[in-house]
Amino acid sequence: MSRPDPDLVSLRRELHRRPEPAWREFYTTATLVAELESRVDLDELHVGPDAIAGDHRMAVPDEAELATWYERAREAGADETILERLEGGYTGAVAVLEMGDGPTVGLRVDIDGLPREEADDPDHVPAAEGFRSENEGAMHACGHDAHATIGVGVLERVAESDFSGTLKVFFQPAEEVIGGGKSMAKSDHIDDVDYLLAVHVGLDHPTGEVIAGIDGFLAVSHLEAEFTGEPAHAGGHPEQGRNAVQAMATAVQNLYGIPRHDEGATRINAGVVEGGSAANIIPEHARIVAEVRGETTELMEYMRTHATQVIRSAAEMHDCAVEFETGAEAPSATSDQELVSIVADVASETADVERVLERDELGGSEDATFLMREVQQNGGVAAYVGIGTNHPGGHHTSTFDVDEPTIDHGVDVLAGAIEQIGLENP
Amino acid sequence: MSRPDPDLVSLRRELHRRPEPAWREFYTTATLVAELESRVDLDELHVGPDAIAGDHRMAVPDEAELATWYERAREAGADETILERLEGGYTGAVAVLEMGDGPTVGLRVDIDGLPREEADDPDHVPAAEGFRSENEGAMHACGHDAHATIGVGVLERVAESDFSGTLKVFFQPAEEVIGGGKSMAKSDHIDDVDYLLAVHVGLDHPTGEVIAGIDGFLAVSHLEAEFTGEPAHAGGHPEQGRNAVQAMATAVQNLYGIPRHDEGATRINAGVVEGGSAANIIPEHARIVAEVRGETTELMEYMRTHATQVIRSAAEMHDCAVEFETGAEAPSATSDQELVSIVADVASETADVERVLERDELGGSEDATFLMREVQQNGGVAAYVGIGTNHPGGHHTSTFDVDEPTIDHGVDVLAGAIEQIGLENP
Amino acid sequence: MSRPDPDLVSLRRELHRRPEPAWREFYTTATLVAELESRVDLDELHVGPDAIAGDHRMAVPDEAELATWYERAREAGADETILERLEGGYTGAVAVLEMGDGPTVGLRVDIDGLPREEADDPDHVPAAEGFRSENEGAMHACGHDAHATIGVGVLERVAESDFSGTLKVFFQPAEEVIGGGKSMAKSDHIDDVDYLLAVHVGLDHPTGEVIAGIDGFLAVSHLEAEFTGEPAHAGGHPEQGRNAVQAMATAVQNLYGIPRHDEGATRINAGVVEGGSAANIIPEHARIVAEVRGETTELMEYMRTHATQVIRSAAEMHDCAVEFETGAEAPSATSDQELVSIVADVASETADVERVLERDELGGSEDATFLMREVQQNGGVAAYVGIGTNHPGGHHTSTFDVDEPTIDHGVDVLAGAIEQIGLENP
């Protein structure tokens, strides 16, 4: 069995130790930029507002939140000159390598962490080996630390290869809130991409497996509702309150009860809720942050329509006002066979890859679909590639971890596919 | 019409500007202590751990929260030597004035604020006149700023009077979470009190009204429940989650549906709820901070038993674990006629008091009942006195305010009653 | 201890064996009429449409239901000539005894049973002694069999007494659905009543107790809601349904959660619900039969307003139509002291009455309040009298029963009070 590239492993662990949620990837972006500058002779490196279309960012947190994480990144030793370019939550980067005539190939990797506590028991490798999250309450629980690392590794590998053409690696922020994909798809950098690869590790596939083309992305939309009622003393005048928490609880109960749909998979989750201020005050305020998904955009919209109605009626029932905030959303997309075949062929000949599946269904959502659709609409092709990894806990859980040889597999397969694209499109 | 005492008004406004919730009354206690030391020639002044039985504090927040408010008090200019005595959330004070032979009279005033935002529109007097809360998210929305001020005023007035006996004023922390009454009742200071007065402004009575004896305190108990489920990717594997927010919403719906009771008033409020971490994660965690009340302790316990069962079954339904935290609680109590008559007589002869009611029902809860019951069990008598005030918004709402002449009415009636107690018990 | 009057006991048992719910009291009315005609020399006996104001009947069942019970009464041997006068659900009777100059005294007794199964175990006296309900699914579970019997007994007793004045006994149908009181109050027979007595046995008071004046009637209103959605095949097209049962369940959950009110007792009950047609059809139809109550009419209306809103919003949430049917309702009322004192005095001197309470609170509802208010508005006085009885099960439960000596106590106290009224108002 191969040993993972020690450089890439330490980069991945460095990123793992500093997980930053959506639009707060200050330390992450600065680290990646510094790493790229020192390791690869790039032709262009677009950072922050130069990498993304800022107006198309979705689900950006408020200034206080951004400032807290910015400060944290500085205290952790991020390069201040890079940091300054990211101010205001303009994170991410696009690295460009021009290697002569040939096709323009894009690789999209996402870089953000999740707002969840990481496990701290000895069975959890990051805890045992000392690279557990140092940002309490945040965690790389979906492998984006590995994705970003693979992006760096691919650049390095391709730079040393005979590839002829242009390689662009998109280090995309804010995937977990489906907030960054659109802003990257709407930047100019995507316009000339002929072939787009995106990558994800794990997805319940073990180390040594590669899925050449993943489909079955659920369309997704975020939905945030704020209920406003009327406070009252809970002992003295309960009848004078208009109870926003009762409205919220009624909504939650009925959101999960929206009928299943015969035409395909649907999803609903009231992922974050809160309400009220004190035990003895009838709650005047409550909030639901939900998401709906559908196997097609129509199914997602079926869910959204019903969810909106449920929330509106629940508010009305308890005489509360409700305001909706239009959340981030992403469409569905499919992998093109031309590119899937190239990836499958390359993977079959890659050392340590024991099994290649041509296709699989994701059953989740991804805002890589914005970039895939953009490329496809421009006449290019796209594929979403899975690199198996033995992950002890499920995605988004506190014991998720990446089996590190996976990083090399990703670099091998993707760099190999990029070279092959160059060969086939002289 | 009388003009309020300008000294007391500025003290009340100073306290109003710095509302501090339960066990965080650092600035408040320090200010009161400094004020008392400069204005009244006290015989004893017990502060913080010397004023209360620390072990009997209920609903104390965690250290980080205490540290934040401690720091805030210091930054606001609180006397550091006093502050140090309060460290760890030992707030409150007991002031003693010995004026010769005679009965020992206690006066209990509470001093804490509420965790709610104060109104900021020009109709709200504190906003218009520049003493709106400077502690964002906290507010004196129940008049405890006036109560504490009345306590100082009464000490001052009695010190100048012919009263013969001992006066003890209990500046009690943490009433809003019913967390401080017991710790004051269990301190030694209450043991020799023969007559105990407690006071509250407002309660839907206008300026100029006095209620000599308030009854109808609802027994109350806080109940906190933490639900723990299992997270999962909401798109990819919803079936692998165990949804703590669904459990919580089911509980909330059914808590409010606990049957009314034929034997008297009951109350339930799920005052604070929260759960989940991100829109795309099945929520593994949720929390309810609730309170139950009853016209008698039995009725409160009926509610508590049912609430516990509802929460436990809701957790089980969604395959979640649940942990309960024993919350603060307070019994019911009644005002003794002997003392009610004295207060009513004095009030009838007090300038600017236009209407005296002998009795009224509170319909809320109060941990003054711990002190009242303690005195009554020791053979003393107690009364809970209401001083009317025109309050624009209801108690606990963002537009609550005190009509300031009320402060003088309180001082007049209570100091008058104390002198009268001395006269009647030579 | 006295032995109960055997004639009255067998009449009560005869009525008990044939319980008939609201407006279906065909056998009951016919039996009472036949009994009165054979036992008392009445001056007038108004039956069915002559006894009540038919237009003011509330909650009358449909014709098929009336026809079924009418037929059942005929099969059970009810006098056909009397039966014919009751056709269409015009049940009840008013018996008049004129005994010279003097006041007109009314006595109101109710005669209907409840739609519930009676217990059939050997501990239940009616089962053991062979007079358990022969109308399956119906039961005298609230003692109206005893009330009607007391009405007959009082007429008999007063007819033999020296009473001077007029006695009218109102045998009122449909109390359990609060549907009959108004129709009797709106008939002419009540207009000249100076003193009105109403009677109820039990109410958690043991045999030997008498309550001279019961108050605390809750105002009550019935509320019936029909939800109409859209059916669909539950397996094939769940998304095409509009689920009336989901709407109904949401409504039920939130009806019980209407906030308690500080100003007094409130009640809510979704007493009958149903919906759907088959396991594999998304339910297109559902129904709630509910009632709301309040210590005052205002409190009842507070509940009704909220209940209506809850139901309307629940329907809207699930895209269902909803229709409300205005249900029966009754106001609150109080017993007049003049009459309470007479009853209390008489009761104190009645054999076997061991304890007399002047007042108690009912905490339930009663449409006797329509008659009481009518008399009071005409300048008369009214009292609602309780006659204790040891009842093994609670009111409205399957093991409720009347301890039969109670019947004599009722006759003694009420006939005695009527004679006393005559004496005091010559």
Added chain:
Amino acid sequence: MSRPDPDLVSLRRELHRRPEPAWREFYTTATLVAELESRVDLDELHVGPDAIAGDHRMAVPDEAELATWYERAREAGADETILERLEGGYTGAVAVLEMGDGPTVGLRVDIDGLPREEADDPDHVPAAEGFRSENEGAMHACGHDAHATIGVGVLERVAESDFSGTLKVFFQPAEEVIGGGKSMAKSDHIDDVDYLLAVHVGLDHPTGEVIAGIDGFLAVSHLEAEFTGEPAHAGGHPEQGRNAVQAMATAVQNLYGIPRHDEGATRINAGVVEGGSAANIIPEHARIVAEVRGETTELMEYMRTHATQVIRSAAEMHDCAVEFETGAEAPSATSDQELVSIVADVASETADVERVLERDELGGSEDATFLMREVQQNGGVAAYVGIGTNHPGGHHTSTFDVDEPTIDHGVDVLAGAIEQIGLENP
């Protein structure tokens, strides 16, 4: 365009006029038996207990219900000697036609109606043309009247053909409650069947379409729960009740909220609910008749496990007992390609069939799967054939109807396929 066979149309209308729900198909069976005896020279005709394995019947209604429908069938003029053989709810028949050496082919048609009201407006053909249901509250809303008619037509047609082999037509009762399939699969008649065809009309396919092999049967299970609480007077002692309707409503809310499953389609429906006895009694009793489905048996069991837990916890929450009744269930199944190809070929050459689909997914459930699996386990093959029909309302709705030319299409395709099977298996 062809005109439908008038004989078959009148048979279908006769059946439509007398829809009978599961196990109550007395008139239907008797009519089919009489019709077959007069039209086809059968070799065997097994009726009632001789057609099915009586012990394997599921979801049989109680005796009173059976007796009511039996009587209704007699009054409608069903042949009494046939009726007697069906007593006790043993309905259905198996007709056998022996036509020399060759394979044994089975055709399964279902014959029961649904417990729902039929539309009565002029747009609804059965109403307009006078064959609307005369059994109020029951309706052929799923086309089984057409299925049974097709069964008769196929027997007639094959009898006149050159088919060599044996044909058995299974007229199966109680499909709608998935209660009859197993009892037919467990009878001896299925044992020698080599080829099994089942048929369904409609399924959202228009007249002129044929689907040669339907898959995607959802496994299904019925689940019935009875909640038992404690009654109490809703006004007087609400706290003494244990409210079965609250438990039921809580269960319904949470049943629909069971998480969707990533591995495939799931379904839940609380199709019939009821509870309580009167508006003023806290409901002591409630009932849910539900069904769960899954794309696989495992998914169905996932739903059933969760549903059971939800119901159990809801009962516990409201201190009610709950009893479950094991309902009927059916597995999933797939159509064999060998038979699908034969049907597709025959259909392509059938007049008036404009479009043939080889495969489609049902997305519903069917207890034909019991017979299909039995045949497949014995080494035979099976296919479930769809015959398109323009149906104005959805399946199971009040405006469902069959476009009658469909009947001939079904006879043509199925009889043709049977002859072809004979030809291919000499």
